[in-house]
Amino acid sequence: MRVESAGFAAHGRPSPPHAVAAAARHGIDLAGHTSQLLVAPVARAADLIVVMEELQRRTICERFGRAARDVLLLGDLDPMPVTSRAIEDPVEQDPEVCERVYARIERCVGELGRALGGMQTRDGEVGRNA
Numbered sequence: 001m002r003v004e005s006a007g008f009a010a011h012g013r014p015s016p017p018h019a020v021a022a023a024a025r026h027g028i029d030l031a032g033h034t035s036q037l038l039v040a041p042v043a044r045a046a047d048l049i050v051v052m053e054e055l056q057r058r059t060i061c062e063r064f065g066r067a068a069r070d071v072l073l074l075g076d077l078d079p080m081p082v083t084s085r086a087i088e089d090p091v092e093q094d095p096e097v098c099e100r101v102y103a104r105i106e107r108c109v110g111e112l113g114r115a116l117g118g119m120q121t122r123d124g125e126v127g128r129n130a
Helices: 017-025 040-045 054-064 095-116
Strands: 049-051 071-073
Touching: 017 095, 040 054, 049 054, 054 071
Parallel strands: 049 071
Antiparallel strands: none
16 A cells, blocks of 8 residues: 655655654654645546545545545544534644644544555555554
8 A cells, every 4th residue: 555645735844843753653754755736647547535624525526527425534433523624724833732633633544554455456455454
């Protein structure tokens, strides 16, 4: 299974210090990570696109011709009670917000990993949980 990260913000933007620290507490090293723009070839080749909010989903469907079923709102997988389907953007937020956001992402990604385990992709590869 191959995973890429891309978005709608400026290319080459480093992760904010609070986000790097929060991710590190969850075992993710973002120290050298920089943003990349989501471009048509990447969006069209993906088996699944995961987004943080509904506007991102609509934009991907409209801009890149993807079906809504191919774009997953990550917050929908949260096993905890939530007040919003969207996952808030931690950029330029306090450390507490970054920690809350990364904890939610971790929960949701765990559920996504379980859901994808054993599913077959368009190219015939089988996804497995690590």
